[in-house]
Amino acid sequence: MEYIYAALLLHNAGKDVTEENVTAVLNAAGVEVQDARVKALVAALEDVNIEEAISKAAVAPVAAAPAAAAAPAAAAAPAAEEEAEEEGKKEEEEESGMAGLGALFG
Secondary structure, eight states, rough: OOHHHHHHHHTTOOOOOOHHHHHHHHHHHOOOOOOOHHHHHHHTTTTHHHHHHHHHHHHHHHHHHHHHHHHHHHTTTTHHHHHHHHHHHHHHHHHEEEEEEEEGGG
């Protein structure tokens, strides 16, 4: 989530969401930066109107309810399983070359 927060912070400050800027924000926050995730975020947001996406998300709070209900169940999963799943997803993304926005939430 830190990567998304960095992009939103940059957008809110009127700065360009670039790899360099996102990396600088994450470094300033003390986050260990993964270059592949930064590149995937910037690529995924390239054609996205962030203001429009925020306004759509604010209008549909009912759609967020199922995700919020699923969060406790996801938090209960063992850390080892999550790490294994993340590694598998990263490998698949690297092989396909299509990381996309979904990779940021995986």
